Each structure stands twice: as C-alpha cells, then as structure tokens.
Amino acid sequence: MEIYKNWDIEELIKDNPYVGRGIIVGKTADGKKAVAAYFIMGRSANSRNRVFTEKNGEVFTEPFDASKVQDPSLIIYAAIREKDNQLIVTNGDQTDTIYEGLCNGLSFSGSLESRCFEPDGPNFTPRISAILSFPDNDFNYRMSILKSIDAEGSDCARYEFSYPSRAGLGHFIHTYVTDGNPIPTFQGEPERIDIPNDVKAFTDKLWGALNEQNKISLYVRAVDLADGNTENYMINKNI
Numbered sequence: 001m002e003i004y005k006n007w008d009i010e011e012l013i014k015d016n017p018y019v020g021r022g023i024i025v026g027k028t029a030d031g032k033k034a035v036a037a038y039f040i041m042g043r044s045a046n047s048r049n050r051v052f053t054e055k056n057g058e059v060f061t062e063p064f065d066a067s068k069v070q071d072p073s074l075i076i077y078a079a080i081r082e083k084d085n086q087l088i089v090t091n092g093d094q095t096d097t098i099y100e101g102l103c104n105g106l107s108f109s110g111s112l113e114s115r116c117f118e119p120d121g122p123n124f125t126p127r128i129s130a131i132l133s134f135p136d137n138d139f140n141y142r143m144s145i146l147k148s149i150d151a152e153g154s155d156c157a158r159y160e161f162s163y164p165s166r167a168g169l170g171h172f173i174h175t176y177v178t179d180g181n182p183i184p185t186f187q188g189e190p191e192r193i194d195i196p197n198d199v200k201a202f203t204d205k206l207w208g209a210l211n212e213q214n215k216i217s218l219y220v221r222a223v224d225l226a227d228g229n230t231e232n233y234m235i236n237k238n239i
Contacts, residue, residue, distance in 0.1 A: 006169060006194045009202070010209040017211045018043065018179035020186075021091040023130050024206075025141045025163075026170020026195035032225060034132055034139045035170065035195050035202070038079050038089050039210060039218040043179075046070040051236040052217040057082055059219050064238040074118055074125075080219065087223070090129040091175060092118065098129060108142050109160050116156035117148050122182040124148035128173050137225050139165050143173050147185050161190055170195040203233040 013019055024037040040061065042048040051064045059080035063069045069076075077093040083102045088095055094115045101111025108131045118125040126147035132139050142162045149157040163171060171190035176183045196202050199222040207218050220233045 004192070006192045009172070009193050010205050012172070012191065012193060012209075014209040016178050018176055018183065018214055019210075020125070020175030020183070021128065022172060022174035023089050023091070023128055023143065024170050024172045024193065024195075025089070025130050025132060025143065026193065027139075027165040027167050028195050028197045028199065028222070029168035030197050031167035032197075033199065033222040034134070034165065034225060035199060035220065035222050036080070036087060036089050036130065036132060037203070037206065037218065037220040038091070039206070040091075040216045041210065041214040042075075042216050043214060047075055048216055049238075050075060050216055051238050052079070052219050052234050054219075054232065054234060057230075059234075061217070064236075074120060080221070085134045087132040087134075087221075088129070089131075090127065092127050094127050094129055098131065109144065109158075112144055112146065112158070116146050117153070119153075121153050122151070124153045124185070125183075126175050126185055128175060128186075130173075132223075134223070134225070134228075139223075139225065141165065141171075143171060143190050145173060145186060151182075168195055169193075199231060200233060203235070207235050 021040045049064050049068050050061050053060050053062050078095045081088045081099050088098050098111045126145050129144045132141045144160045149155045170193045172193050173190040203220040218235045222231045
C-alpha cells in the first residue's frame with residue numbers, strides 16, 4: 001500500500017459521482033506558491049441553484065436564480081475570508097465563526113468548538129474547514145472535519161490535521177465518500193495530491209474531473225509566497 005503516494009486529482013475523483021464539497025490546500029512543486037481550492041456539488045435543485053461570487057478578496061455562494069431558492073440556511077455563506085495573514089476556507093457559515101473567533105483571540109480549533117455537523121439528517125453533512133497561515137514568506141495549514149459520531153447524529157466527532165507546507169504536496173478533504181442514500185461521510189485523513197506549478201492547468205483538471213451532472217462551482221487561489229500577489233480562478237456551471 002502506497003501510503004505516501006501523491007494522487008493526481010483527476011485520477012482520484014474522475015469516476016466518483018459525488019464527493020460533495022471539497023477543500024484542497026498545498027504548495028506548488030517549485031515551492032513558490034500556496035494554493036487553496038474549494039468546490040461545491042449538489043444533487044437537489046436548491047443546491048444546484050448557486051454560483052460563486054468574489055467581493056474584496058472574499059468568496060461567497062449566492063443564488064443563481066433568487067426566485068427559486070427554497071432554503072438558504074445551508075447553501076448561502078461566505079466560503080473564503082481573510083484575517084490578517086490567514087486565509088480561511090470552509091464549506092459553510094463556520095467561515096464567519098472562525099473569523100469572529102480569531103478576532104476574539106481564539107484559535108482555529110477553539111473557534112470551531114461551538115459548531116458541529118450540519119443538521120440535515122440522515123446525511124449529517126460534515127463541516128470541513130481549513131486555515132492557511134503565512135509566516136516569513138512561507139505557510140502552514142490546518143484542516144478540520146466535524147462529523148456525526150454515529151448514524152443517528154447523537155454527537156459530534158472532531159478531527160483536526162496540521163501540516164507544514166511541502167513543495168508539490170497538497171491535502172484534499174471532502175464531505176462524502178461517494179453518492180448514496182444516506183450519503184456516506186468522508187473517512188480517514190485528508191488525501192495526498194499533487195500540486196503542480198501551473199495553477200490554471202490544475203484548476204481546469206479539477207473542474208474537468210468533477211462529475212458533470214453534479215458539479216456547481218469551483219474557486220482556486222494561488223498566493224505568491226515572495227510578494228503576496230494572488231492569481232484567482234473561478235468557474236461557475238450556471239454562468
């Protein structure tokens with residue numbers, strides 16, 4: 001078993017109909033850029049009626065057709081926000097929880113202590129989150145998943161993973177293993193994947209590998225570790 005294999009993102013997900021929402025964080029192979037990606041998928045009409053928008057460096061999910069919104073509570077939120085030299089990426093409104101926690105002196109994990117998985121039984125969708133910190137022209141990152149401890153949603157299990165950045169290595173965490181009813185929750189550690197130098201090509205490959213019927217939106221940001229400049233790529237199926 002190749003436990004230290006870095007997967008090609010296309011090879012890892014191309015035949016999977018539903019990995020749900022996903023976060024990828026890593027460093028380009030040349031060691032020059034930090035990369036953060038977030039995508040959403042959906043099966044229901046309510047979930048699919050969304051787009052990403054970017055405002056002042058922050059990324060939001062918004063309705064594509066506001067007249068068709070059925071329940072905005074779990075589908076409309078800030079997905080990416082910045083706080084000082086930290087970048088927050090999550091799959092729900094815990095983005096704001098983390099941001100506000102940092103403002104009040106809490107840590108990433110401390111901020112999430114007030115949250116648990118989503119109240120959407122029987123799926124009990126996990127809350128996945130990441131934070132990138134940028135000290136001294138480099139970065140490190142943490143990833144978190146909050147998920148039900150059992151099939152009944154009786155309590156919340158909390159897992160956090162802390163990584164130093166390494167050239168060419170990324171980690172990928174997503175809400176579901178694959179499609180199902182109920183949908184099986186992500187298991188184990190974040191998956192190791194290749195992060196190439198060409199971030200645009202990586203974006204295109206990731207988008208192309210996501211299931212055509214269920215994918216909705218993708219956002220990828222690369223941060224130059226020398227000067228802090230960013231390159232940003234956003235793809236919306238509905239636009």
